[in-house]
Amino acid sequence: MRRIIIAITGASGVIYGVRALQLLQDISDVETHAIISPSALKTAAEEVDMSADEIRGLADKLHNYRDIGAAVSSGSFRTAGMLVAPCSIKTLSGIANSYNDELIVRAADVCLKERRRVVLLLRETPLHAGHIALMDQATRNGAIIMPPVPAFYSRPQTIDDIVNQTVGRALDLFDIHLPIVKRWKEDQDI
Template identity: 45%
Template sequence: MNIVIGITGASGAIYGIKLLEVLKSIPQIATHLVMSKYAVENIGIETDYSIGQVLGLADFTYDNDCLSARISSGSYITDATVIVPCSMKTLACISNGICDTLIARAADVALKESRKLIICPRETPLNSIHLENMLKLSRLGVKIIPPMPAYYNKPKTLDDIQNHQVMKICDCLGIANEIGHRWK
């Protein structure tokens, strides 16, 4: 599988990092990572990971300004694109077909080629514009998986909460996993 991972400047970069860690452990999956400028900033603010460590988790990395990257073309076959976390700016760009960054273009390619697109929006409270953009994308088949912790699994640590989100993303990708605790 070829999976594009976009990490935007929304809070919650750790979700993208944790997903990369899980996917790296599966030899049949190649990851293509794109980070926005503010994702890089947030990784430094929110996590103990260096940018080098995050880049090292991906098989291929691209600059978000490089619209000539292979993942910007529908003729390059990918299986899915996951944007985690997804800022409201990126969500709006995707929803309105504005491909001014590689992350938005990769999502646009997933839409136009009828490939799996998963968006994990991170914002609260949500206004009507945010909700309308999500609804528009949902109607196009995009899976919207906001990082909302489950409590039936009795999380004890932040890791438990983060793993549950990654489990939900992997489930949507069709990747068998036991990353988080499931409903009994």
Template identity: 55%
Template structure:
């Protein structure tokens, strides 16, 4: 009985993040996110849309199996009965990186036709953190209304806008800085963020 109780406490203590990858451009964000979570010893649960698999091959040259291997658990997008489709499955939250407008729209309306959007809907109903790295431009009024709707429901819309003050020397540094800021929202430290400490000209104000 004591062993069972200890195992239960250890399970609850394990941090878990659901990672969704949709078909929007920017598959590298999802791939790097999985790597950063592994480095931070956070358990990752991955679900990818069919369009994401096409984008992945086009943009990175990686195979689906390569990305699946980065996650602790992988679910097919058609598996509506997966653990992450239920609010009773304990997770810290979910990041969709990148998030397509189609996926955003499904989450905004609650019309969830896949595990990807269903898992996101679960985050909202359970009041867990949901971060949508919406990747689309330019935006029309319908897109903006959908962003407003998910924000009202409790999600965080986080377009992957690069921070040039960090003076990234490569695409990977740029991506990692953005993802580091995303993981800040979950209090997960990655050491990939060059944190702003003020301008060099700033001086202390005397008492």
């Protein structure tokens, strides 16, 4: 059983984390461990048509945002890594600076120290020099910065198409390949 941590922060774009949890429910050999910040639930109330309980119920295991002693806070708890979707600038700052005051940042820090994949769907624009410096530091620490920028070669027709493609590409980084991802020229004859 592969384990993956899905963290949802308060940045706009809660649907990315929600969709990741939804898509992973259908994969029998993947166990999801979710951490959802209080701010994420406030944002979700504005952005998605799901209750907080419905969102929490998508994960195989739910960890309290404040529980620094949760299983995912230890390097001995093996995971494939962590997807932070969306990733707020506050969370990016915590990860870049190893400021482990809550479980999302602590779990990301543990994944990085264990050389596990950490993918940050950073949701902020425009960026100032401080944001760019934080992205640089997080990358130096081993994180992958992946702003949810849509790929238009897939010819998306709906917002769901854009969300699915972005989340599918993020999960590719964990070697979780979903048939919903439209790949560049994959169907063309050579």
